[in-house]
Amino acid sequence: MSDERWRPRWWLLGNFGVIVVVHLVASGGWTTTTTVMAPISLALTLVFVFVRRLPWWLTGDLRDLRNGRRVLRAAGIVGLLLVDAVIVAALVVHPPHGDDVRNAGMVVAIFFGATGAGVYWLLPKRPVTPRSALRRRFRTATALMWATAVFTLGAEVAVIVAVGGWLPWVLPVVGVVAVLAIAGWRSDLGVAARCLASDSWTPVTAAAFDVRPGEPVNGWAVLPGDVRIRLHLPAVPADIAAELAGRRLWLAGWPSEYLVTGLPEGSSYAVGLIGAHRRGGKKTVTPEPAASVSSPS
Template sequence: MSDERWRPRWWLLGNFGVIVVVHLVASGGWTTTTTVMAPIALVVTLVMVFVRRLPWWLTGEAFKGGRFLRVAGIAGLLLLDVVIVAALVVHPPHGGDVANAGVGVAIFFGGTAVGVYSLLPKRPVTRRSALRRRYRIATALMWATVGLALGGEVAVIVTVGDWLPWVLPVPAAVAVLALAWWRSNLGTVARCFASDSWTPVAAAAFDVRPGEPVNGWAVLPGDVRIRFHLSAVPADIAAELAGRRRLWLAGWPSEYLVTGLPEGTSYAVGLIGVHRRGGKKTVTHESAASVSSRA
């Protein structure tokens, strides 16, 4: 991660707040354990938020190791889950330990899911057909998770005679929120293409290569000059940008800088930053809609 584009990992601070709230609710308020552990956890979280160079497995950022390390990491995570399940089978919990065991399993399985997702190599999606397919998959997964969580809780109530307040609802709620966020991002881009509205804008960039990230300048409607960043530019968009110095914006104005060609089948989603005279020329996560409103 370059120093120029580095930003504090604010989402980790948000995670800390959520964990504290869940702990307080589960513990019935502030306890001695909270008094001891909360300051320590806050210090560790602040280090993870503001220290730039930390291991990927500590911050949850993209893994950049080789194939062997990826396979070894995934195998290690899965082996850990197998050991936990085997231990529960050999020594099944009883009474109040059932809920604690369920929470532990949910935490480890959730951590495994996040870890495996981080370790798997990810290829940027640039086909509009793949975008629509991913949107349908996200929708199906979100509602399937809701259905499975409700069905599992009903099954527990019928079998045990009482519901488990932390074993299923909390992990299910986290999963549903994550899927809803993913679906919302995909839906925003998909709606831009569904609008069938295209706006050509003048744009220029150096060293435009198909399949590679691109940084450049563009002039939005209303003579708003911006600096943009596109990741993994498809060949047709790269040719349009390099040859005609032009970008086609789908569904503009929108939350993102969604580019493509009216007759094409690929797309790219960009980040934009406003160029201010005398200021640092960087690309930020500023909403494209907020920039268009200044025109």
């Protein structure tokens, strides 16, 4: 740790105060042991607090360690897993009976949930980018769709067995509507998610007038096979705008109704609409595919 950033280790002084209070409570007040050990402990604590160059293993200050954060994360994860292991071992050695089973289940659920949350919080996170956010939303939509379907099926069976009446006829309708709504959301996300996940990039010649980052763009492009199209991008990220200003676009996957663009090593993307030249009219860009563009064999 550099001298410019160094600060006294005040937390060690706080630890000393907590230990003294616990000792006084446990021993029932001030004793001869306290009289002897308190001044010695205070002197050592002051040394640890104010002396700068001490090894990290003596002070416990992981900031003095080059990979202190990694050690702290690993120690935290190992500590959480050890606590869970101790709880499981205690339940195996002394299994609960009767009403204690429910209490033991609640304790296990609480500690295991806390462990999961703690491990998630301790693990290093990658920076959130538009592409990573898209992948996360797509996986969430997939999991939510299947979970809703399974829950609806299980609830229907439980209602038929336990309740009966008119409810088993209404519940499937609500469940199917929910599943279809989530499936539609997943389908919209899947257009770009599948193209980007293919990791297949094709550079094409493209151009547009008045290209500004973050604003809609109308232009044209020439797909492989000399297929000329009109395109519309709703909001162009800065890196894609720079490529388009250089008369080039990178296509992810193979275009059909929508055009997914980005950079092979980039973190952003844009989903555009494809239009084509119609006989007797001008080139337009519409949500429906004006011309069928198939992948080359």
